[in-house]
Amino acid sequence: MKQRAVWSAVLVAALALTGCGSATGTRSSPGGSDGKLVVWDWKSGEPSAARYVQQAKADFAKKHPNVTVEFVAQPFDQYYTLLGTAIQSGKGPDVVLFNGGGRIRDRSDALLPLDEYVAEDRQRLAGWDAFTKDGKTYAGPVTLQGYPIYYNRTLYEKAGLDPASPATTWPEFVADCAAIGRQTGAKCFALGNKEGVGIQFFLSAFGSGILTPQEYDAWIAGKRDWTSPNVKRIFALWKETQDAKLNNDGANSTAMFNDAFAIFQSAKAAHVIGLMSDVGHWKDFNEFLTAEKLGVMRAPVVVPGATPVLPYDGGIGYAVTKWTKDPKVAGDLVRSLTSTAALKAFYAEAGAIAADTTIDVSSGGPAVAAIVADLKTGKPALHVALSSxxxxxxxxxxxxxxxxxxxxxxxxxxxxxSDQAG
Structure with a gap:
């Protein structure tokens, strides 16, 4: 950890000295013959994102052939620390990648509203709310991120269960898990909470099976009643799953990324709360489970009156820092990073559920088809509404x-x- 911290500090200093974004006073204005825009993210260095970046650059070059775009891929575990240092100094990249929700809302003061630049993309793209604060939009959505409950259809079959009809109530679900355990030895859940992330997935994946629709909508709107019996039930259920040994051993010492997902992929657990995009998602799992053997289900009803839905929001999106020299050119780069051609490449190579609703995902298999079908009735994820x-x-x-x-x-x-304190 000390080596990482030292490297992070050196990296920030080095990027400033080499003219990262507006870090040097001599940087030319974007749009000039020698203009440059610098992008920070944690995705562009991944092989699966190479064609996405290529397509985005090509689209941008048509509009601004004299502007160079430089991507600087940062390590995700240090990303927001590095970005925080840049924000404090008021210097750094022009365009930055954010997770939706609290990550970007907490830093909106360092960003430019993009509404005037992305107005034409409103109908084509979904997931805007996760990048919005006080009625202003601060990023263009690249992916949609949700928290489906995946299950191993083969384990269901071995336990004598119908994989086409997963449980719809909590008692039925627990009974199915018991049958799977007896017949296969597999745990019910693969859970990683070493980083404290597991509870976020659990809250959003199971919350709609516990809260009433009215409570759910109030939560998203910021009117959260933490004394509600149903809110307490979410955290009680979290503890009950552990006490009932439904989780893999050592959940608090198991990393969500990627140890918990490895437990699921190796058939040591029948279910996992995964993602729709990025990692721990349907395409990742297809490397170990064929598309036909991967199931996806809505949360079982825990409290009568609850209406389970797919929880999802805008996943990741690109924003523009307030110190960029030419906001319009930077805004055009965000539009290129969210163009249909670029997002088609991201879906094809990385398996991301793109924010572009015009993209055909029918070739992805049954799980992705079910996820996309549930987008129509889905609601924002409960944990995304909370501050960092x-x-x-x-x-x-x-x-x-x-x-x-x-x-x-x-x-x-x-x-x-904490919630009242903001």
Missing amino acids: KSLDLMGRLSQQLLSGSTTVDEVVKQMAA
């Missing part, structure tokens, strides 16, 4: 709940105080 500080606190408290060192009442009390 609240998410960090929830992660720590979730670990304590699994270990038995705190109570549900204490968790909701602390979460309420």
Whole structure:
């Protein structure tokens, strides 16, 4: 960890000295013959994103042939720390990649609203709300990110269950898990909560099976009642799954990325709450489970009156920093990064569920077809509505709940105080 911290500091300094974005006073204005835009992200260095970047650059070059675009791929585990240093200095990249939700909303003061630049893309792209604060849009969505519950159809078959009809209520679900355990030895859930991320996935994946539709919508709107019995039920269920040994052993010491997903892929667990895009998603799993053997289900109903939906938002999106020399040119780059041609390449190579709703995903297999079909009735993910500080606190408290060192009442009390503080 010390070596990473030192390297991060050196990297920030080096990027500033080499003219990253507007870090040097001599940088030419974008749009000039020697203009340059610098992009920070954590995706462009991945082989699966190569054609996406190529397509985006080609689209941008048609509009601004004299502007160079430089991508600087940062390590994700240090990304927001590095970005925070750039924001504090008021210098750095022109265009930056963000996760939707609290990550971008907490840093919106360092970004330019893009509404006037992306107006023509409103109908074609989905997921805008995750990049919006106070009615202003701060990023163009690249992917849609959701939290489906995947299951191994082969394990269902071995347990004598119908893989085409997964459980729709919690008691049925627990009974199915018991049958799978008896017949195959597999756990019910693959869970990784070493980073405190597992609770985020759990909250969003199972929340619609617990909260009433009215409570769900109020939560997203910022009117969260942490004393509600149903809100408490979410955290009680989190603890119950652990106490009932439904999770893999050592969930608090298992990393979500990518150890928990490896447990699922190796058929040591029948279910995992995964992603729609990026990693731990349908295309990743197809490397170990054929598309026909990968199932996806909605949350089972835990509390009568709940209406399970697919939780999803804008996944990742590109924003423009307020210090860029030419906002319109930077805005054009965001449009190129969210162009249909670029997003088609991202879907084809990386398996991302692109924000572009015109892209045909029918070749992806049954799981992706089911996910896309559920987008019509889906709702924003519960955890994405929380601030970064609240998410960090929830992660720590979730670990304590699994270990038995705190109570549900204490968790909701602390979460309420954090949520009210903003």
